Amino acid sequence: MALRFTIWALALFFFGLALRRAGLELSKSEVPLDWKSVRWSYWVLSVFFGAVALVPPCIAWQAILRDFGQSVHWADSMYAYFLGHFGKYVPGKAMAVLLRVSELHRHGVIVRPAIVSVFIETLTSIATGAILGAVLVQWIECSRWFQLSALAGIPGALLVICPQPFRFIVGWIAKSRIGNMPESVVRAIDAQLMNRTVLWSLLGWLLQGTSLWLVLQSLVDLQPASATGLEGLHSWIVCVASMSLGALAGFLSMLPGGALARELASISILLSIVPEPIALIATIVVRLTSIVAELSMIALSKWIQYRYAA
Numbered sequence: 092m093a094l095r096f097t098i099w100a101l102a103l104f105f106f107g108l109a110l111r112r113a114g115l116e117l118s119k120s121e122v123p124l125d126w127k128s129v130r131w132s133y134w135v136l137s138v139f140f141g142a143v144a145l146v147p148p149c150i151a152w153q154a155i156l157r158d159f160g161q162s163v164h165w166a167d168s169m170y171a172y173f174l175g176h177f178g179k180y181v182p183g184k185a186m187a188v189l190l191r192v193s194e195l196h197r198h199g200v201i202v203r204p205a206i207v208s209v210f211i212e213t214l215t216s217i218a219t220g221a222i223l224g225a226v227l228v229q230w231i232e233c234s235r236w237f238q239l240s241a242l243a244g245i246p247g248a249l250l251v252i253c254p255q256p257f258r259f260i261v262g263w264i265a266k267s268r269i270g271n272m273p274e275s276v277v278r279a280i281d282a283q284l285m286n287r288t289v290l291w292s293l294l295g296w297l298l299q300g301t302s303l304w305l306v307l308q309s310l311v312d313l314q315p316a317s318a319t320g321l322e323g324l325h326s327w328i329v330c331v332a333s334m335s336l337g338a339l340a341g342f343l344s345m346l347p348g349g350a351l352a353r354e355l356a357s358i359s360i361l362l363s364i365v366p367e368p369i370a371l372i373a374t375i376v377v378r379l380t381s382i383v384a385e386l387s388m389i390a391l392s393k394w395i396q397y398r399y400a401a
Contacts, residue, residue, distance in 0.1 A: 128312040129309055129310065129312075130308065130309040130310075130311070130312070131309070132309075133305045133306065133308045133309035134305075134306070134309050134376070134380060136305045137302045137303075137305040137306050137309070137376075137377065137380040138302075138380045138383045138384050138387065139384075140298050140299075140301045140302040140305060141298075141299065141302040141377075141380050141381045141383075141384030141385075142384040142385075142387050142388050143298055144295050144296075144298030144299045144301075144302060144384075145172075145173065145176070145295070145384065145385070145388050146295075147291040147292065147294040147295040147298070148172075148212060148216050148291055148292055148295045149169055149172040149173070150291055151212055151215075151216075151287065151288040151291035151292060152168070152172055152208060152209070152212040153165060153168050153169070153172075154284075154287060154288075155208040155211055155212055155284060155288065156168060156195075156200070156204075156205070156208050158279040158284055159204040159207070159208055159275070159276050159279055160204075160273065160275055160276070160279075161195075161200045161201065161204055161205065161208075162199070163195060163198050163199065163200050164198070164399060166392070166395050166396045166398075166399040166400075167194075167195070167198045167396055168195065169392045169395065169396070170194065170389075170392040170393055170395070170396045171190075171191050171192075171194035171195045172191060172392075173385065173388040173389045173392045174190050174191065174194055174389055174392075175187045175188070175190045175191030175194075175209070176385045176388075176389070177190055177385075177389070178190040178191070187209075187213075188206060188209050188210075191205075191209055192205045192206055192209060201272075203271065203272045203276075204272060204273070204276050207261055207272070207276060211257060211280070211284075211285075211288065212288060214251050215251065215252055215285065215288045215289060215292055216288075216292040216295065217251075217338065217339055217342050218247075218248040218249075218251035218252050219248075219252065219289050219292040219293055219296065220292070220296045220334075220335035220336070220338055220339055221241075221244055221245070221248040221335070221336070221339045222245055222248045222249070222252075223293060223296055223331065223332075223335050224241060224331075224332045224335035224336035224339065225241035225242055225244060225245050225248075225336075227328050227329075227331055227332040227335075228241050228332045228336065228360065229241075229242070230325075230328060231328070231329055231332060231360060231363050232363040233359065233360060233362070233363050237359065241336065252285055252288075252289050253285065254280050254281050254282055254284065254285045257280045257285075258277055258280045258281075261276065261277050261280060262277045265277055296331060296334065296335045297331060299331070299334040299335070299338075300327065300328075300330040300331025300332070300333070300334045300335070301327065301330070301331075302334070302377060302380060302381070302384075303330040303331075303333060303334050303357075303373065303374075303377045304326060304327045304330040304331075306373050306376045306377045306380065307326065307330065307365065307369075307373050309376075310369060310372060310373060310376075325364070326364050329360060329361065329363055329364050330361075332360050333356075333357040333360040333361050333374075334357065334377075336356050336357070336360060337353045337354070337356040337357035337360075337374070338353060339356070340352040340353055340355065340356035341353030341356075353374075353378075354371075354374045354375070354378075357370075357374045358370045358371060358374055361373060361374070
């Protein structure tokens, strides 16, 4: 109980810091928000799409658990997944794994296969976003070195979404003294599992990009007349690339919630369609709507878990 309380306290503390930092950045923006001109309905829609975007990777992770032979009610695994999002605001990212796995272990899931499932889902999602963003950024007006750097990362991302590296690593760990995992876990890591996880992750990134696109629509009255065509397909493509590559930068930085690194990458892509102050406001606002979306899904999944337990 004491360990569980400590984990929750740490997660909530750093989550509060992330929320406070976003609020301060928004208040210090060069373009003060005219709250009367903000289209609030688009913020609500951004929260909705941000929440829905979390569902596909959750489904992918639940499927991995089933492939690993771990029997857990879908309501319990859903709550464990969304709860894990709290942990990404703690430095080092390890808390996200700890929160998710510890919640599953309470329902009889074996720890080691659970840890492997988290790593496969997380790394596959990030690699899918990296490939998607690298492809889309080629149709965006940004520096050539950025486009080439994104392309250079595709081979590494493709290696991550291949089943062979995961099977080799997990098989090696399973044979070691600390592994102690069923051989069925290793056999379950195949092309079908990886392809399914990639497709669910891809859907999640498209929805995340839509969430940012809606934030831009909410700020349309703050933007100069020169920033036209923000309702079209091109602006949506820019938003998808901004979210996917921004998440990659935040993940690689190992900073709490991807602080700063995520925003720098996202802003550099958004600058192709909006001026810098608007790009900054949009990235901050979408971070806030994402936080609200995560909190909403944690609360909703906890309520569903409670209902099924009752």
